[in-house]
Amino acid sequence: MSINKAKLTETDIITKFIMPAVQDAGWDLMKQIRQEVKLRDGKVIVRGAIAMRTTVKSADIVLYHKPHMPLAVIEAKANKHEIGKGMQQGLDYARLLEVPFIFASNGDGFIFHDKTNPAQLETRIELSDFPTPQQLWQKYCAYRGYTEAQxxxxxxxxxxxxxxxxxxxxxxxxxxxxxxxxxxxxxxxxxxxxxxxxxxxxxxxxxxxxxxxxxxxxxxxxxxxxxxxxxxxxxxxxxxxxxxxxxxxxxxxxxxxxxxxxxxxxxxxxxxxxxxxxxxxxxxxxxxxxxxxxxxxxxxxxxxxxxxxxxxxxxxxxxxxxxxxxxxxxxxxxxxxxxxxTLKEGIEDGFLAPYKVVRVDLDIDAQGWRPEKGQVDDNGELIEDRIYNIKDFDRTIVIKNRTELVAQTITSYLQRTDPMAKTIIFCNDIDHADRMRRALVNLNPEQVAKNEKYVMKITGDDEIGKAQLENFCNPKKAYPVIVTTSELMTTGVDAKTCKLIVLDQNIQSITKFKQIIGRGTRIDEKFGKLWFTILDFKKATELFADDRFDGVPEKIMVTKPEDIIEDEDGSFIDELTGVEPDTEDGSTDGINEPEQDYDSGSGSDLGEMDSDWGDDQDEKRFIKFQVSGVTVKKIAERVQYYDSDGKLVTESFKDYTRKTIQKQFTSLDDFTRKWQNADRKQAIIDELANQGVIWQALAEDVSKDLDPFDLICHVVYDQPALTRKERAENVKKRNYFTKYSAVAQKVLNALLDAYADEGVQAIEGKDALKANTIVAFGRPLEIAKKAFGGAKQYNAAISELEHLLYQSSNEASKKLA
Missing domain, CATH: 3.40.50.300 (P-loop containing nucleotide triphosphate hydrolases)
Structure with a gap:
């Protein structure tokens, strides 16, 4: 009995035609052939407090000379497609693997893309002519220019x-x-x-x-x-x-x-x-x-x-x-x-965590501070008469109220998001790290009472603190939660679950900046770490503007401390976690100062490095002024994001959704036509989700009672929206069920109720007929046959049901009349 290829799935084509052809050519199934090879993890997209991964397709087949030595990619499609349909997809996988041989097939034969033969890159070959491992390896060696000695x-x-x-x-x-x-x-x-x-x-x-x-x-x-x-x-x-x-x-x-x-x-x-x-x-x-x-x-x-x-x-x-x-x-x-x-590639591939930035501006940092004539500090030292600015604070002069305000801002942020989120605070030096630890301990008495290691200083001079570094990095260890440091943790610290990085350190070196950002870029899905936040008090994140920085933030917010500290209704946190459009460029209007070599000791402490001879260094007496009683206030706030042109704009998540969808659907009519014509609405929903439209976050922002169709019509095209329940009731009123049997009518009514509660996936999902309200009618195949006459008739009824749900584009307008 001959096989009708046109009715076979892609998996059937691979199993019945492609794999036999490959194995007949001499490829070892256990050592040289891998199927469903996932090369990426899927980019993490953050919308508010919700994070999701984009869907990642796997290479159908990868052929290897030896394990981890790839030679070729095979991309398969169902026979209803043209033989070379999968070539572009295969070329993408081959680019990642850096292999020169790509095969596309629908089961009739192969289109062979051979980068080793630029005179004729693509040819058609029969299933029986698939090249042997020796043939591809020889071509590969010649292509790479390998000698026998290599x-x-x-x-x-x-x-x-x-x-x-x-x-x-x-x-x-x-x-x-x-x-x-x-x-x-x-x-x-x-x-x-x-x-x-x-x-x-x-x-x-x-x-x-x-x-x-x-x-x-x-x-x-x-x-x-x-x-x-x-x-x-x-x-x-x-x-x-x-x-x-x-x-x-x-x-x-x-x-x-x-x-x-x-x-x-x-x-x-x-x-x-x-x-x-x-x-x-x-x-x-x-x-x-x-x-x-x-x-x-x-x-x-x-x-x-x-x-x-x-x-x-x-x-x-x-x-x-x-x-x-x-x-x-x-x-x-x-x-x-x-x-x-690069960092950017790692985030795009889903191997590294994306991040958002909150910049906190203090008035004293922007305006500077000058002592009165003859003013002495808390220790009786005469303060040099000049203007002290953001570069001086906590390095040459300590404004104690500033330290308190920074610590209070950090504490309030953690209390409103996650008090147990692993946090690294980068300070200017060991003295600054000491004072920051003390301020945080005093602001978190309940947490410290539970465990005195809630806040710890981990610096090169402190053996007790250094002994806790491994516990901080261990996801299974809850404590320490907050650590203050200056140089010791800038690099080489594998803290996978770090969710908050605080910058209260003067950083001009792009090298150092990238290393510090790297403390948060690891992902640990098991422990819920998919993204992280940077809380910046020293304008360090203006280094995103540096051309040498390749990992742009999800969002930048410039704000004031009391928005974090004093906002009793939590609206600041809602704003912070509610709108993060994707970004494509790290340009800002910030300053770019010359890079400093922080290994030279500029801005660091010798004690932070593992040194056997640091104690032999001559040290000049250094006075750091300690000043109390200086009022430190808030300044204006603004929420900013990067658009695709790298310009700072004010944009909400709804704005991002609108722009994203308008790129794909030119008008409301275009969208509704493609929605109605789609065999599965969920396919459109999933595709837009892969472009960063997270429906759960949008529903939280607009209404949980709307399905994606109405969310788009309302947010993107300014149309009044119908709730899922209203759409379901409108269908029931039309009495179109009467042409079906009594059992079929009950099934369709149950599916409509499920749609009203859950959305279109309750109708289209493969388990739609397994719902509790429907299972009483029998098994899915039994329901389809007895109630509708068969699977084909059932699917036709579902298509009609969906068409009626979204039938009239004027429904919402009629609702308002």
């Missing part, structure tokens, strides 16, 4: 612990490109990957493949903070087991092959501190430099000498923020990045 390293297996954990598509690209570069004898490599995208895991897989192939036998992993080494050893590098050691006590033990070390443990200003000289210059074959934008970037850095001593080793720099200033350059040392994956 192949053993390029084809070395990834680490697989059997847990099912697999590298993401961009990690595969970074790993494979690095291995390929090393196979070509490239010895300086830079990987630029946004914070939270798994740089350390990527480094582990690179090291593993080089180590297992014996291309690199002794490896050094360098970092500048204890927390980074500790996290690396316990987590990603754990499979190295007994081959790995943490080089402490200024000792390099040649018995081990994988060495983890702090820069500070290997060198110092005195010759006896230069532990790296204990071994020969060719001892290490490979050096990985984590966070290489910091100390190792500068030519005259004390830490650069380690890299220059082991100059024959392959050196790989990892960073989220390649430092490029007049004085410091990573690119000068490492060369152009071998691979880059």
């Amino acid at each position: 192949l053993p390293l390029i084809t070395q297996d990834y680490h697989d612990d059997g847990s099912g954990k697999a590298p993401r598509y961009y990690q595969i690209q970074a790993i494979n490109k690095t291995i390929e570069a090393i196979s070509r004898q490239q010895n300086r490599i830079l990987l630029v990957m946004a914070t939270g995208t798994g740089k350390t895991y990527t480094a582990f897989q690179i090291i593993w493949r080089l180590w297992k192939s014996r291309q690199k036998k002794r490896i050094l992993f360098l970092a500048d903070r204890t927390a980074l080494i500790d996290q690396t050893k316990k987590n990603d590098f754990q499979p190295f087991g007994t081959a790995m050691t943490w080089a402490k006590n200024r000792t390099i033990d040649p018995a081990f092959e994988i060495h983890l070390a702090l820069y500070q443990a290997l060198t110092g200003p005195e010759e006896h501190q230069k532990a790296y000289k204990q071994v020969s210059q060719d001892f290490f074959d490979l050096i990985i430099i984590d966070e290489c934008h910091r100390g190792s970037a500068a030519d005259d850095s004390a830490w650069r000498e380690i890299l220059e001593y082991f100059t024959s080793a392959t050196q790989i720099g990892l960073t989220a923020t390649p430092k490029e200033t007049e004085e410091v350059s990573n690119i000068d040392y490492f060369g152009e990045p071998t691979y880059t994956y």
